[in-house]
């Protein structure tokens with residue numbers, strides 16, 4: 001670690017000079033010097049909406065992925081980073097999540113308020129996004145309808161689906177996911 005300090009300090013100084021008053025645009029890059037200088041966003045961040053290597057992103061419905069891509073760029077311009085904590089899920093993964101919820105909440109009926117079965121889950125068909133962190137979910141609650149993205153369950157501020165047209169009006173939320181069946 002100590003051996004890295006002589007390299008890091010000059011890089012930071014270069015960054016301070018080239019970034020001016022923080023006007024440098026963050027861009028995707030794998031260039032280590034630019035990464036360590038904080039000038040670019042690192043790749044391979046879990047849930048990075050632009051990283052199609054990740055199945056949770058790549059296997060989303062194409063129209064939902066388009067909406068997410070637009071929203072991600074506009075949020076970034078506002079200084080907000082959208083992260084997909086969970087997008088597409090396999091049926092097996094959803095089944096495990098549901099079984100965990102049944103253990104946690106004590107019954108299937110109660111568990112369905114928080115986690116859908118594989119047959120009911122929009123994540124399994126690639127039609128849902130769980131967005132974090134909180135400030136990103138809040139950004140999407142204000143701006144999501146511009147992309148057709150809507151919060152659909154009142155008790156899940158992080159869960160978004162393509163539920164209207166771009167610029168349309170989001171439907172009234174369901175109280176929780178058990179109302180979908």
Ligand SMILES: [Zn+2]
Pocket residue numbers: 123128129130158159160
């Ligand atoms: Zn969700």
